[in-house]
Amino acid sequence: MPRRIGLPLLAATLLSPTPLAAQVATRPAIFPAPAELTLGAGTMTLGRHVVLIAAPGTDPATAARAEQVLRAAGVETITAARRLDRVPARVQIVLGLADATLVRTALGDKTPDTAREGYTITIAPTVNTITLAGSDGDGLFHAVQTLRQLVQRPALPALMIRDHPAMPVRGTIEGFYGKPWTMAERTRHLDFLATVKANTYVYSPKDDPYARDRWREAYPAATLTQLGTLAAAAARNHVDFVYAISPGPTICFSAPADLQALRTKFDALRGIGIHRFYVALDDIEYKKWNCDADQAAFGPSGAAAAGKAQAQLLNAVQADLTRRDPKAPPLIMVPTEYYDAKDTPYKAALRDDLDPKVVVQWTGTDVVPPAISIPDARAATRAFGRKTLLWDNYPVNDYAQTTGRLLMAPYTRREAGLAGELTGILSNPMNQEAPSRVAVTGVLAFAWNDTAYDAQQTWHWSARELAGGDARATAALLTFFDTQHMAPTFGSQPWQEQAPRLHAVLTRVREAVANGDAATRTQAIAELTRVADDLAAAPDTIRAGAADATFVEQARPWFDALALWGRALQQTAAGLAAADAASSAAARYFADARRLAGDAAAVRTIPGATRFDGPIRIADGVLDRFIADAPGLIGTTIAR
Structure with missing residues (x-):
């Protein structure tokens, strides 16, 4: 850059x-x-x-x-x-x-x-x-x-x-639901991966019909050419291009024709320069067969039988890869039970029957885990019979709890020392490629050197990279990142707190007002005004200084909402200052703040850009609550 x-x-x-x-x-x-x-x-x-x-x-x-x-x-x-x-x-x-x-x-x-x-x-x-x-x-x-x-x-x-890297495999897996990245976005992503010393990109968009629903069918010639161009871009960046296929919803595990269909698909991809492959068996119904032949081959359907059937298919694919090239990199797979480390009949079947060369992916203790520890990884090794390749579902935003959010908090709560227990980490990014780089940078920095990883410093460096070294744009980006700090999980509590920098300022204002000291209150309101000015100005500063136009476009509605929320907080600060001076203008300022907050809350995501469309969230639960509470913080005789 x-x-x-x-x-x-x-x-x-x-x-x-x-x-x-x-x-x-x-x-x-x-x-x-x-x-x-x-x-x-x-x-x-x-x-x-x-x-x-x-x-x-x-x-x-x-x-x-x-x-x-x-x-x-x-x-x-x-x-x-x-x-x-x-x-x-x-x-x-x-x-x-x-x-x-x-x-x-x-x-x-x-x-x-x-x-x-x-x-x-x-x-x-x-x-x-x-x-x-x-x-x-x-x-x-x-x-x-x-x-x-x-x-x-x-x-x-x-x-x-x-x-040198601590983990052998470091990169991303385009494995989200919703609108896939364009070929141009993937090419830019590969260029980005080179800058953070990644070595792996897995092509696995859930909405590519020729990789999932119509996996038996050949790619159209034009698409195949595009994939070849993408693989060449990966090679230029010293990134392994891995092609993932998802046959699970319809495959007949015991059918020679389906095994041949996989071979045929992989042969076509070899012809365009792709030499590493992946079979995804996640998010499927695995306790019933897709064909009667599997009932005859593996017995009644169930978790253990599914594990045995999957192992047989994957072993055949791995054997075919080795026959064609003894030095070929091993097959990667993601199991149907990918989301915990509990021992189960399914995992036992994979552990007992799956070729030890096959790499198994695992997402941690949950689909979107709040933390991953060394004991967690060791438990996964025992459950699958090999060290796993971590599929970390961060910063992916294709599930309902992430509606309206860009997940841009630092990458944390993964224990230093995991390099000794994993074969690597792949981050599952957002539908928005350029904003994903903030968190992905942290994932890859951790994978390279987990014991020396500093989340905050890496977060700041990512902002500087997006800003092309521009100091004002870097500061504005960090202000924006803070409003998109919260990281939801599939559980009840997010694994990152919401807007910690802004929350700290608003807490100081509340405490200063509650303290009753006039000088402290004046100082706190002045700080609030400066922060509100920064929020309101951040979008235009980023637009003027960001080095990547794609980032600006993909974050556009968030910038629009942030500008409005910033103006609402400016009016709130003015209202508190007026109320502190017993001025009749306080009511007008607070009314303007409520109106602007309503306008901000109505801004919506770009239609179709993510799996779930909805209202943009900016420091929700922190900023909106403060603006709503502010008129009651300083008592006046002014009617509202």
């Missing part, structure tokens, strides 16, 4: 009277947090001209991505070279695999990270050299993504980063 403030900062550093190499190095904030970052002494700047040295065997696309990163940071001229300069006049950037001779030489005595997808970065101001070393091609690509963040600073500190 281009950084709008890069050139002014670069110009300022070049004109600085203090040599940056002599300045104090400060620890950069990198997201996801690296496994190891050691800070050295001194700093350096890129300047307008650099030398790029790609070691033999470096993926040209990764080298080209590095060039894009450098140009976005203000570099004007990039000169290619083949060998290191011991005393370079310009910054030289070395990139390649860690076992390349040139890269080993550039690293000197530094030991590179050798884990899968690992990378090492050294910044050495004393020799004017930056080295990016990947343990493999994916690791080198991730190193470039870290470089993208580093060069947004005016000065690059001397440092060494050794980094």
